[in-house]
Each structure stands twice: as structure tokens, then as C-alpha cells.
Amino acid sequence: MKIVMAVIKPFKLEEVRDALTAIGVHGLTVTEVKGYGRQKGHTEIYRGAEYAVSFLPKIKIEVAVTDDLVSKVIEAVTVAARTGQIGDGKIFVSSIEKAVRIRTGETDGDAL
């Protein structure tokens, strides 16, 4: 089992969800986050006060899948979230030791 964590541009969320649904992934967790990277930030001006806003709003999605699906998930997210501009985001994959479905007590592959 792997967890695929992707940080993407907020307006790409729906396309990414559709792409994941299309390959049979039916559950994901979404968090609104802020991040700093090559995209840098922007300047905001309020009357005389100028602020360099470094942290930009992003969406973090987390998808837990069985090992055989990992490359398809990465492919789907990459295609759906890409605009070609700096700031499209990143994907990280890590292993999961155990998974449990709370309602039934099913574990690991059955719980996903």
C-alpha cells in the first residue's frame, strides 16, 4: 500500500478528482494548504503598506492505494494538474504500514 500525496493548484482539484475517479480511485482527502517554492509569492499593497506575500494557497490531496495502482494514480494526477507554468505542484509517494476501515474493521487492501 502506498499513499500518494500531491500538492496542486487549487483550481485543478476538480479535474484531478475526475481523473482519479476514471481510473477507479473512489476516495481522497483534500486539505487547503499554503506553500512556498519556485513560484515565489506576490506583492499586496494596502494604501502605503506593501507586503510580500510568500506563501501561496495550494490544495493538498492524499490518496491511499494498493501498490499496483500507484503509477496510474501518478500518471492521472500529473496529466490533470499540469498547466506547464511554475507552481503546478509536486507529488510524493510513501509506504503505508497498515490501513483499517473504522466501520467494519477491515484491514489493509480491503480497507482501501
Add this chain to the structure above:
Amino acid sequence: MNNKTLNRAGLVGLMLAAMAGAALAQAPAAPPAPVPNKGDVAFMMSSTILVLLMTVPGLALFYGGLVRSKNMLSVLTQVFAIVCIVSLMWIIFGYSLAFTNGGGLNDFVGGFSKAFLRGVDGNSTAATFSNGVVIPEYVYIAFQMTFACITPALIVGAFAERMKFSALLLFIVLWVSFIYFPMAHMVWYWGGPDAVGNAAKALAEAGTDGKAAAQAALDAVNADAGMLFKWGALDFAGGTVVHINAGIAGLVGCMLIGKRIGFGRELMAPHSLTMTLIGAALLWVGWFGFNAGSNLEANGTAALAMINTFVATAAAAVAWLFVEWAVKGKPSMLGMVSGAVAGLVAVTPAAGFAGPMGSIVLGLVVSPVCFMFCSTVKNALGYDDSLDVFGIHCIGGIIGALATGILVNQALGGGGIPDYSTKPGELVTATYEFGPAFMAQLKAVLFTLVFSGVGSAILYKIVDVVVGLRVAPDQEREGLDIAEHGERAYHD
């Protein structure tokens, strides 16, 4: 009613009139006391409510949107509490200190003869700016009360996000007592057009032997006014009394209290410019009561004040928008509404004196200057006037007050300087001379800056000694909403 009864009624009327005429001829009595016109009363009651609308919710939301969300409720509480407390003070002694004769101190402040509104009832009247036109004193008291309420509320923007609530209340009580009430007296207290007209008429009708006495009587009427009024300073709706007064008090306050923790390093962006726009829009709407209502009666001058309040504001909003666009690269909403407020401030002293075209020029001029003060000057000097009370209200007020001395000129489309004594019983315009008119304005501006600046500094020091001006650093970091009021504006 048929024609016969009509004729009979007419005949009776004629006879009554003849009898009355005969009675009058026997004993020439004083002219009947003027009675308020219902239209004027309705206009002034509406104007009074509009000024309250400027303050709560207008000013509260305008300021509230500009602070960080952790201080939203502190600003709303401060503005609302000030309105309530000053209203009570106004009835107890404020109105009396502002609008009665102060005896030996009459140049500076009134007396206590109308404390607790003693002697005022539903039949009492107050003078307007026209001979023979009065309004109920109660509506005059209420209208002027709203001005006393909004002026100290303007100050809180300068030291927002760091002042202790108890210190704020104590300061405001002292400030309105020792600064606002005297300022209102000095600028706006006078005998009224009928007192001046009647004395001037008596002088004109006096025989050679009565001349001296009549002249002395006229001089006494003219002397029974506040100092700045006697200087000939024109302030239609409160450029000096309200905006310069509050603006300089704010500047002194933010310098004495010190910068917010993290000022210049941390992000202190406004938490809701939506609220700020709602507040600014309510300010504009309410300002029609403020400016047109300051005419005290519903006539052509009130209409002039109304149209000036439209166009000066529009011109100033547009000017700020384009100046910011050119200088900073983007036209911002906050810049536009800041310009609108600057225009409203500047047109306040000029509202009933300048013409509409003069007001447009005033609006176009005030925004670039205020813009410069809010961005360049403030950053260069490093004071933390959180919501630009000085940069907009004081600077805008100064420009408006000085411009009033220029734009009142009839050659520039202005209304001219009012004169009640040349033709007693009538309002005519005095000959305009730039020198005296402008100097009177300049003197009034400088006096207000010094009086309010020094006076406020003393009061801040007193409050600092008694309760301390500023909250503790950890309270400031936590936000005044939780630390001072025990509640949060938003639950997310």
C-alpha cells in the same frame, strides 16, 4: 360652503384683520417669534439619523474591515461605545459647553447654563442661517450630538489594534470634554442671524443720540460668539472641528502609544475589504446628512451642499484610483474608497460655500496629497497611524479648510461670505477678498492643530499615568478581541 358664506367669512376676516391692525398700530409689538417649518424639522431629523448611520455602522465597518480579524470586535466595540458614552455626555453638559455663552471664557468655551438640557422643551427653538427661520432646539441638540459622537470615534483608527479599552474610554471622556466641546464652541457658537439682524436694524433706525447705544448692542451680539467664528473662519460642516481635530489627535496618539508589534515586518493586511467597502459606502450616504444637514434648514444651500458631497467625493475617488494606478501599478479598491473618504473630508468645510465645479477641483486635488501622506510620508517618518486617520482626515481636512477660503469666492462659483448686518433681516454676501478670507482659514487650521495636538498629548499622558495606554505584548499578539473583550468575531 356656498358663495354667500364665503363672502361672509371673508368679511369677518377683513374686520378681524382691521381690528388687529388697529391694535398693532396702538402698540407696535415685537415681531412674532418664528415657528419651525415642518419641512425643515423633517429634514433635520433625517439628517441627524444619517450622521448616526455614518458612525454605526459606517465608520465601525470601514475601520473594522481594515484591521486583522483578531481585532475586529475591538474596533467595533470602541466605535459603538464611544457613540453611546458621548451621547450621554452631550446631554449632561456637552451641549451646554458647546452652545451657550461661557461668560468670561466665552471665546473658548460655553457655560453650564443648559447642563442636563435645563430650560429646553418642545417649544424651544434654535437659530439657523436664515433670518426668521428656526428649528426645534431638540433636533439641533440631537444633530450636533451626532457630530460629537463621530469625531472621537474617528481617532480610534490611529491606534487601532493595541490600545487598552479602559484607557480608550477614559481618554475619550477627557478628550471630548477638553478638546471637542471647546472646539465646537469656538467655531460654531454665535448669536444667529436674527440676533445680528435685529441689532443691525436697531442701529440703522436709531436716532443720533441712540446711535452709540445701538452700536454697542450690535457689537455685543457680534462679540457673543466663539473665537474662530469671530476670526471669520468658515467651516460649514466640521473641517476643523471634526477632521483636523480628530486627525491630529490620532497622530499624537499613535506616536505616544507606539507602533504595533511587528509593524513593518509582519503581514498586517486588512482582514475584510468587503466590510470596508460597505462601511465606506455607508459613510458616503450618511455624509449627506452631515453636510447638507449642517445647513440646518432645507433650502438651496442644503441642495448645494448635497451636490458638492456627490461630486467632490466622486472626483477624489477617481483621482486616487488613477494616481495609485500610475504610481503603484494597480488601481485598488481600498485606494478608491480611501479617495472617496478623503473627498468627503475635504468637502466638509466647503460644502455650503464652494460651487460644484470648485468641489470637483477640490476632490481632484485632495486625493494625490492624501495618497502621498498615506504612502510616502508615513513610511518615511515611520509612525504607525494604523488606519490613516492623520493622512486622510487631518490632511484632507486641512486642504478642505484652506480651499474653502478660496472656493467661497463667487468668481469661482462659490456662494460668497455670508453677511447678516449690511441688510438687516436678509442674508447677503460680503465682498470677497482673498487675503483676509484665506488668512482666517489658515489661522483656524493652525490653531486647531496646536490646540488639539498639545491638548491631546497632555490627555494621553494623564491616561497613561492613570491606567496605561497599551495592552501587554502577549495580549496584543493574541488580539484584542480575546484579550480585552473575551469573544471572537469569526469561528472557523
